[in-house]
Structure formats: structure tokens, C-alpha cells
Amino acid sequence: MQPLLEVANLRAGYGPAQVLHGVDLSVSAGEIVSIIGPNGCGKSTLLKSIMGYVPWSKGEMRLEGHSILGRQTEELVGLGLGFVPQLANTFKGMTVRENLELGGYTLDRAAVSRRIEELVGIFPILTPRMRQKAGTMSGGERQTVALASALMAGPRLLLLDEPSAGLSPSATADMFASVKELPAKLGITVLMVEQDVYGALEISDRGYVLAMGQNEFSGSAADILNDRRIGIAYLGMDPDEQEAGHDAS
Ligand SMILES: Nc1ncnc2c1ncn2[C@@H]1O[C@H](COP(=O)(O)OP(=O)(O)OP(=O)(O)O)[C@@H](O)[C@H]1O
Secondary structure, rough: OOOOOOEEEEEEEEOOEEEEEEEEEEEEEOOEEEEEEOOOEEEEEEHHHHHHOOEEEEEEEOOEEEEEEOHHHHHHOOOOOOEOOOOOOOOOOOHHHHHHHHHHOOHHHHHHHHHHHHHHHHHHHHHHHOOOEEHOOOOHHHHHHHHHHHHOOOOEEEEOOOOOOOHHHHHEEEHHHHHHHHHHHHHOOOEEEOOOOOHHOOOOOOOEEEEOOOEEEEHHHHHHOOHHHHHHOOOOOHHHHHHHHHOOO
């Protein structure tokens, strides 16, 4: 089946500082796919390149088989891409409802109300807070508002840059639980960059490991979690402990 998003041999970066040196990636409709890798390897740059924020120098990017490389961000949003940047900011002086309404500014009033109803089903913490100003909420609650606002426009493919950044462990668990529901409940495909590798892979179908702007490994989430070499290099696995486990078996 044709992937929803396909990235091939993408080279991109910031002027002379090239960050991505030929990255390949594909995401099928209904999947949750995680991108993991060490700090500075280009994970955020990859999402920003897909969203049209970072200049590319070579490669191809296709949405349902149609080239989208070089399209403006607004055009990409129109084609169904949504993006929640790392530590996404909400409009702090506005209430939760106003933030959501702004996210759905292209919708009519009835559609806005319907969409908000759907979203509070997925993010229940928003229900009692509709009239609360975003600026008075905790980081985790604000992150949820940012995510829900991005969903108001009904993207087909949502790009999430570290949705757990700055969140407490319990807020992180809530966030991942909500993200996990997006494909089944709203028909939204998710491509996510995460530092919380285990949390992300637990809700993901597949993952990509990047290293120094290149593909290092890709496979099912289970394959990545079970790969000893990846575990030691990128997931903080203790090589000695692993060896001991093998010896005992
Ligand atoms: N606006 C920018 N201008 C120049 N260089 C940048 C810019 N943004 C990021 N970089 C550089 O690009 C490289 C990759 O950064 P990026 O944010 O994509 O990495 P990352 O894998 O998401 O890292 P982290 O996990 O720490 O968030 C880094 O060396 C970074 O310093």
C-alpha cells in the first residue's frame, strides 16, 4: 500500500550547516511512528523539514505519492499536515476554549463545537478547564492544550516534537495514552520525535533511529526495543547487565 508520507534521501539543514545527510522514512495511514536518536542527530530538523521550515538541498518528499518538497508550510497544512513544536506555546492570555477555537479557525461554529466535543473525549483534563486561561495551567496541561489545538484543524498526519518535554511522569503517561488513541478515534496518523524512548515506542507501531543525520536503524517498535546494540547505544541499556542476563540463561 502507498505510504501516507514518504521521505527519500533528504538532505537539509541551516545554510552551510547541513544536518540531514540523506534520510529515508515512510509513514502509513493509521500508524504511530517514532523517531529516536541522540541529542543533536537531527530529529527535530527532520520534522521541521517535512513542515517546510528548514531548507532542503536534495531528496524527495511525497504525501500520498504527490511531491510536497519545497511547499510552503501553509500549503502543507492545507494538505493535512499538522505540527506541534517542542515545548509548544499556547496563547497564555486566552482561555483553553479560545485556544481551541483559534486552532479551528478554518471551521464554522458548529464544526468547532463538534471537534471540541471529540477532543475532550480524548483529553479529559480539558473538560473542567475550558474557561481557564492557558497561562495559569501547568506545563503538562498547556502541552495538552497545544496538542488539542493542533488537532482542531483535523490534520491527517500530525508531527509531534517531544510531546513529553517538561512533563512529570504521570503527565507523560497521560500524554502518551491520549496520543495512542488518535489513529483509532480521529483517524490521525502520528509521526513523533521523543526523548522518552521507551514511552514512545510502547505506543508506536514502528520506529526510526537516527544518528548524525542519517538512518541508523528502522523496524517495528518491538524490534527496536529488543535490539541489544540499539539498546546499548541509544536506549541507555547497561551492556554488563545484559551480558549477565545472557550468561544466566
Ligand atoms: N536554527 C538552527 N540553525 C543552525 N543550526 C541548528 C538550528 N537548529 C538546530 N541546529 C543544529 O542542527 C543539529 C540538529 O538539531 P536538532 O534540533 O534537529 O536535533 P535533535 O536530534 O532534535 O536534538 P534534541 O534531541 O537535542 O532535541 C544540531 O547540531 C543543532 O545545533
